[in-house]
Amino acid sequence: MKISTRRLDKTTVLDISGDIDMAHSTELRRVVLVEFRESRTPRVVLNMIEVRYIDSSGVASLVEGLKASRDVGSRLILVGLTPFVQEILRLTRLLTIFEIYDTEEKALAS
Amino acid sequence: MSLAGGLLRLELLSDPEMLSVVRSAVMRLSEELGFTDAECRGVTRAVDEALANIIRHAYGGRPGQPIELTCRRMRERTGMRRAGLEIVLVDRGTPADRKKLCGRPLDEIRPGGLGIHLIQEGVDVMQYATNVHRNRLRLVKYLPAAETEAKMAKGENGENFNPPTG
Numbered sequence: 001m002k003i004s005t006r007r008l009d010k011t012t013v014l015d016i017s018g019d020i021d022m023a024h025s026t027e028l029r030r031v032v033l034v035e036f037r038e039s040r041t042p043r044v045v046l047n048m049i050e051v052r053y054i055d056s057s058g059v060a061s062l063v064e065g066l067k068a069s070r071d072v073g074s075r076l077i078l079v080g081l082t083p084f085v086q087e088i089l090r091l092t093r094l095l096t097i098f099e100i101y102d103t104e105e106k107a108l109a110s
Numbered sequence: 111m112s113l114a115g116g117l118l119r120l121e122l123l124s125d126p127e128m129l130s131v132v133r134s135a136v137m138r139l140s141e142e143l144g145f146t147d148a149e150c151r152g153v154t155r156a157v158d159e160a161l162a163n164i165i166r167h168a169y170g171g172r173p174g175q176p177i178e179l180t181c182r183r184m185r186e187r188t189g190m191r192r193a194g195l196e197i198v199l200v201d202r203g204t205p206a207d208r209k210k211l212c213g214r215p216l217d218e219i220r221p222g223g224l225g226i227h228l229i230q231e232g233v234d235v236m237q238y239a240t241n242v243h244r245n246r247l248r249l250v251k252y253l254p255a256a257e258t259e260a261k262m263a264k265g266e267n268g269e270n271f272n273p274p275t276g
Contacts, residue, residue: 019133022162023126053133055158056224084151091231092224 001051003031011043011108017050020058028058032065032076042074045107049080054088066098075099077107118181123174124165124201132179133158136197139181143195144253153195153251156232159225160199160247168203168245177201184250194234194252205240 001024004015012035020028035041044065062078069076078100081089089095101107118139122128136157140150161177169175178200186193230236235250 019130021126021129021158022165023129053130055129055155055162056228057162059224087148087151088155088228091228 001027003028005031008108010041011045012039012041013045013047013104015047015050019053020051020061021053021055022057025055025057025061029061029064032061033068036065036068036072036074036076040072040074043077044069044074045077045079045104047079047104048085049082051082051085054085056088056092059088059092059094062098063094077101077110079104079107117183118179120179122161122177122179124169124177125173126162126165129158129161132161136181140195140251143183145195145251146254149251149254152232153197153249154232156229156236156249156251157197157199159228159232160249163206163225164199164201164203164245164247167206168201170204175201175203184252192252192255194250197233197249197251199247199249200244202244205245206238208238 001016001018001020006013006015014031014035016028018024032044032046035044046062046065062076066076076099078098080103081100086095089098099110101110118135120132120135122132133154137150137154140153145153157179161179164177165171165175178198180198180200182196182198184192184194184196229249233249233251235248237248239246239248
């Protein structure tokens with residue numbers, strides 16, 4: 001998994017690629033929590049269009065990030081979910097709790 | 111790794127970096143056996159979550175511990191079972207708490223505890239057994255009935271197959 005960071009005004013976009021599994025979910029969790037708890041970024045967009053796989057530990061990192069965003073009054077947005085990612089969020093009944101957009105443009109315009 | 115006659119056997123060490131290798135192998139094997147795309151993803155996810163649980167819980171995150179993974183094609187037998195894929199994972203770590211093998215309610219929105227649910231969702235059978243020296247998790251995914259019938263028509267079920275009665 002690789003994470004690249006772009007900062008746009010009051011938004012941070014994290015471009016994630018590869019697999020978010022047990023070997024890498026801790027890094028995703030760390031990066032997302034830093035954005036909310038330390039940087040106090042108002043809006044964090046996770047661009048997941050190049051995420052091939054996500055496991056339960058990756059989903060847990062997303063949930064923890066969502067909770068952290070709510071704690072500080074910020075927003076966590078998921079963008080470009082592949083069918084595989086959508087499927088696991090649906091199976092865990094978490095698809096509706098996240099703010100999700102098809103494209104980064106739509107997320108930034110929201 | 112060896113693959114012959116639909117069998118796959120892997121001797122792994124408890125390294126999270128190996129999970130992607132196993133996922134690739136199980137996905138490919140599932141495809142070869144004729145499962146649908148969704149079923150292949152489900153089986154692969156189940157094996158991945160089971161392995162992660164072994165690494166995280168049975169071995170407490172300690173690297174270099176042994177895990178055996180064996181995949182076997184199940185052939186249909188009248189009145190006994192359907193054709194499918196059997197996957198057995200064996201480790202020598204701390205036995206799982208049986209209370210946690212049921213998973214947690216999904217209406218609780220919190221991190222963690224989703225792995226068992228994903229295992230159960232991806233396969234038709236999940237059996238866990240343990241003794242003093244080793245823990246054994248058996249997962250089975252049955253092929254769709256249509257697939258089994260197609261194999262019947264082609265006579266691919268071998269001499270053990272008898273047409274169902276009644």
